[in-house]
Amino acid sequence: MDWHYTTxxxxxxxxxxxxFYNYNNNPYPGVEVKQATLLxxxxxxxxAMYNGSKEKKKRxxxxxxxLLERSFQEEIKLDPERKMKxxxxxxxxxxxxxxxFQNRRTRWKTKQLEHLYNVLKHQYDVISNEKQKLQEEVMxxxxxxxxxxxxxxxxxxxxxxxxxxETVESTSEGLRGSNKAQGKSNIEQVADEGFCSxxxxxxxxxxxxxxxxxxxxx
DNA sequence: CAACTAACCTATTCAAGTT
DNA sequence: AACTTGAATAGGTTAGTTG
Numbered sequence: 252m253d254w255h256y257t258t259x260x261x262x263x264x265x266x267x268x269x270x271f272y273n274y275n276n277n278p279y280p281g282v283e284v285k286q287a288t289l290l291x292x293x294x295x296x297x298x299a300m301y302n303g304s305k306e307k308k309k310r311x312x313x314x315x316x317x318l319l320e321r322s323f324q325e326e327i328k329l330d331p332e333r334k335m336k337x338x339x340x341x342x343x344x345x346x347x348x349x350x351x352f353q354n355r356r357t358r359w360k361t362k363q364l365e366h367l368y369n370v371l372k373h374q375y376d377v378i379s380n381e382k383q384k385l386q387e388e389v390m391x392x393x394x395x396x397x398x399x400x401x402x403x404x405x406x407x408x409x410x411x412x413x414x415x416x417e418t419v420e421s422t423s424e425g426l427r428g429s430n431k432a433q434g435k436s437n438i439e440q441v442a443d444e445g446f447c448s449x450x451x452x453x454x455x456x457x458x459x460x461x462x463x464x465x466x467x468x469x
Numbered sequence: 470c471a472a473c474t475a476a477c478c479t480a481t482t483c484a485a486g487t488t
Numbered sequence: 489a490a491c492t493t494g495a496a497t498a499g500g501t502t503a504g505t506t507g
Binding site: 308311346350354358 | 495
């Protein structure tokens with residue numbers, strides 16, 4: 252495996268989650284450009300860990316981490332030019348820079364998935380609550396209806412039409428008030444509050460409001 | 470169009486640091 | 489000593505280039 256023979260132009264961040272599933276996706280097919288040779292990049296000099304001799308793994312210093320982190324915040328992907336620049340500035344092998352970025356992207360992605368999970372869980376809780384309320388309301392309405400039916404039978408023929416829709420006060424009506432006027436369901440209301448529902452198929456193509464690029468949690 | 474190349478990914482290993 | 493973290497490796501996938 253080699254990391255250092257080609258480069259891609261600076262890629263503006265995609266605004267969808269699709270890159271989660273295809274990091275290699277290039278929004279500008281055909282513009283990949285051949286660049287530096289091994290000699291030019293200076294990666295011909297293989298560090299001890301890569302040339303067979305057993306050197307122990309060393310942690311990066313806080314200064315190195317700080318600069319790498321700042322660079323990562325600027326752009327999640329690493330172009331060869333930046334890799335070489337960081338390599339010179341930090342006194343690390345370009346390979347180490349590339350590895351650090353790869354591992355950092357993995358950590359970043361894990362955090363993003365964690366965040367996504369929390370958002371979806373919140374959505375689920377809201378909808379689950381709503382379902383509970385609606386079920387309770389249905390029970391109340393059924394109870395009222397059977398009561399009314401009881402009255403009707405007692406009056407012996409004195410039939411009175413009762414429209415449930417018009418006469419029954421909904422216990423959760425207040426909750427829906429404003430959105431009902433706009434013809435919106437509670438679920439849509441949830442969506443309006445900044446969450447959206449999407450299917451697995453949507454996952455690759457639909458941009459998600461809470462997703463920001465490059466949000467870099469750690 | 471197959472072979473090559475170089476990027477990226479996930480899964481894993483293992484040393485260093487922490488509890 | 490057990491657990492956690494993170495640097496590094498292995499092997500696979502993808503996409504652009506070349507002959």
